[in-house]
Each structure stands twice: as structure tokens, then as C-alpha cells.
Amino acid sequence: AQSVTQLDSHVSVSEGTPVLLRCNYSSSYSPSLFWYVQHPNKGLQLLLKYTSAATLVKGINGFEAEFKKSETSFHLTKPSAHMSDAAEYFCVVSDGSGFQKLVFGTGTRLLVSP
């Protein structure tokens, strides 16, 4: 079965410093991987996705992620954090079933201080 592990429940950074949110996945096939962001009491917004094309994926708002098969990782990065980046981030894998259900990580709360 497919699964994702988000290694940090909380990450705190200062505005202007780099962001690293870690995600490891487990999959018996070549997975589709996603990063979503959720602001309080809001739905989810897609930041970026990997679907077996380029391993370095660029997303919105300056975020990017690199798919590393050898490390089964899909870490999310941003060179310089902004206050508006403070939110909950979910790493997600498609389970490969006929319905292609999504399997969510437990989430990482990003805190950005001035």
C-alpha cells in the first residue's frame, strides 16, 4: 500500500530564511506525488505535483520539490519564507487504485516569525 510520512509536525523559520518540509513515501509502483497547502478553515491548494516527468518540480509561490527515487523522498523547499507562507502543508500520494484515491501525510505546520 502507498503511504507518506511527513517527518516534522511543526517547522519554524524566520521570514526571509529557507524552508524545508520533509516527506518520504512508500509505493510499490511509480507514484504521483503532490504537495498541498491549507490555510485555517480553508480548502486545499495545490502547490505542485510530480507525475513521472522532471524530477525537480517547480510550483506556485516559489516552492519546489525534488523527487528522489533512491531516497524515496519528495521534500518541499522554498529559498526565502514569507509571512503568508504560514499554513499547514500536506504531502500526498496517489494510491494507484482504479479510483486513484489520495493518501495524505499527517501534515506539517509551518510557522514564520518576523
Add this chain to the structure above:
Amino acid sequence: GAVVSQHPSWVICKSGTSVKIECRSLDFQATTMFWYRQFPKQSLMLMATSNEGSKATYEQGVEKDKFLINHASLTLSTLTVTSAHPEDSSFYICSARITGAKGYGYTFGSGTRLTVV
């Protein structure tokens, strides 16, 4: 493109009443929709998968008679919480799978905060 509109954004209801949540795909046809429940500070839990014109597939432990899902058209899926109780209070989110001309991925509604009093 590929927008899902979810209504209402919040609702308060009395115990024992039913509440209907709607999700509409505005600019594409959603063959498959997913319904999630999210408890405070937790991840999303898949409740059920619905396909247009057929019965929903519920995840283990989800009461299908309590959480009625209807996907009667390619642009509308509804979740009805029947005989709601305070323990049903939660954040409910729908999602549609995108394929074809819109690309591949998933788009989410903005969520419904249900409070049962």
C-alpha cells in the same frame, strides 16, 4: 480552471436534523469525487468515493446510512449528514479528480465547517 465550489462554508444545526453539503464542478465534468473529513489539527480522512451515476464506495468504518452521498450528475455531488449529532461536528471537504483537457490532478472545495449543537 478546474474549480470546485462547495457550499455552505459553515453550518450550525440542531442534533437530530440533517444537513446537506454540495460540491459543484464549475468548469469541468467531475466523474469521480471524494469526500473527506478533517478533525482539528489533523489530516484529511477519506470518507467515500463517488462516481457519477453509481453508488458511492465508503471507506471502512464510515456509516453509509449516516453519510449519504449522491453524485447524480457530472457537475454535482452532495453529502448529507443524517440525524446529526455533536460528534459529527467537523470540517468536511470535497475533491474532484481532474483528467483530460484540464490535465491530471485533484482540486478541492473550500470546505464546510459543520457544528452540531
